Amino acid sequence: MKTYPIILLALVSLFMHACIQDDFVDDEVDPILRINESIDSLEINTSYQYEATYLNNVGSPESVDIVWSSSDSEIIEMTEDGLATAKAEGSATITASFDDGNRALEATNLVHVGDNTTIVEQASIMGFIETTTFYDLEGDFIYEETETGTRLSFADNYVASAGLPGLYIYLSNNRNSIANALEIGGVETFSGAHSYEIPDVGLMDYQFIVYFCKPFNVKVGDGEF
Template sequence: MNLQILSYLFLIFIFISCIGDDFVDDAVEPELRITTLVDTIRQGDSFQFEVMYLNNVGQQENVEVSWNSSNNSVLTIDQNGLANAVKTGNVIVTASYESDNSIIEDQIEVVVGMETVINNITRSGTIQVTSNYILKGNFTLSENNDGLLLEIDESYEASENLPGLYIYLTNNPSTTAGAFEIGAVTVFEGTHSYDIPNSVQLNQYSHVLYFCKPFNVKIGDGEFIN
């Protein structure tokens, strides 16, 4: 009986120690995000642009998007996002969606040139703790041959007694709903990395998220700054 009571009190202690805030607001600003990472399109070629809409809880929804080119003599684009590179020059491609009498949009600058160039960027950010535990470090996300690679640098440190700590990619740093679960955290100090499958796009998510999975409590997060 005493053992059962002690076990119960221990679970309560873990749950309370996980919590940084009593209440969490899951709402985020709706966002339209062009996910195509192209710098230059070869003159005379066609190119398909992709876009995603995220609602006020960071969940992806299918919506009707309008596409526009700032200079149709350089590049045209139809309402399915298919662009045709007409002549050399620079152009702004805009995707927009009208929601609740407001217009949400995203833009990308594109060059029409001699060859198509896809941006190979590295995204980065810093982990911020939101609980009573230790959690800190910097991270980068980049493409590799088989998908993506999330790398945590040497400044990383996390409390080893964190119960059921998991890491995610998400568009809503307040919840794991709709997040991509990378896996359980097994490294608590120093450099390490996670392989992300090629089903995940480089700019599909806005945050790295750490959650106490057994109790569904946030421990910390880090926003990509690019």
């Protein structure tokens, strides 16, 4: 009978040792550098302030020292802060560059100096989402700019499994992670056309749509812009 207290202690010990541990997700991506808003042309004798975003190896924005340069300083002159000034008619390539120690990253913008300044407009992006699990998820989408932000519209062929609880949709710069992602909201439509209005977001701010199951904490599917 002396063994029973030991067994009891073992039971309690077993319970108490059920501690929270760590699961890891493979979220490494190639860092990228991108110019936030490119221009087609720059009016002569005017200036345009460039901005660029560096996304690190997990797709998170990170402040870095970007080097700005012009392929022809006599046509477009660049300051180290990214201010471009059109000096003469012609064309020049503006380059933003950053070396993170492992690789040199560049983003370029071919600019014509002319009578006016025009910003590159990309009205919409088409793509498709697909499942990365055994839960149904697929459909075509259009991602477009609106006056207040963006709109993500899914086509009639969209379908998502209703058997999975807590399915959420995100915009992210890492297709395997929702860290630093923008949560659009819980999925409430599981088939057919529907759309999401996303305020205060630019068309090029994110690279991926990510469907994520909160209760399971796993990605269910994704789409690329």
